[in-house]
Amino acid sequence: MEHLVRVLDERDRRTLAWLREHVGDAELSRAVMKCGTTTKPYLSAVCRQLGIAVPQLGAARRRQSTASAQQSLAAIRGMLKPPGSGQTSLVR
Template identity: 45%
Template sequence: MEHLIRVQNDYDRQVLAWLRGRIGDAALQTAALRLGGQRKPYLSTICRSLGIRPPSRRQFAAEAARMHRAVGDTYLARIREILGQSPAEAALRQ
């Protein structure tokens, strides 16, 4: 989709992924072609034309932190499970 829309930084990439999930590629492509003309439109221009306000940088960061915490909790639970086993049980699992 970056061949149709001007993407300048990581935040733009996050917004583009969010927008693709929200409205779909076909609608996004139609909006980009309608607004593009000779130049690729900015992502903010596309959002304004669709009447959609993307999440803020802070919201994306909070979501990433929640995901990282969930992954970490999963690994910690597995480590605790391994440490709670007797040495004989641990040898059988390897």
């Protein structure tokens, strides 16, 4: 299907795979033709044609701090602390 639409990056590849799974190749091809462009349409245009919002397929990000993240931050703060002083660094 990449020969029908613009696939610029990995996110586009995941979006195209999702569309193929949920809509099917035939419906996807019809939507591409309805876009009415002489060049490959962007996936966002195809999704609009289908009446589908572009899915958010990125990897879920952790929002909570982990122990290893806290240790790394403490190490960085130690490196940024002025040498030989008991003062705290200006960088937090």
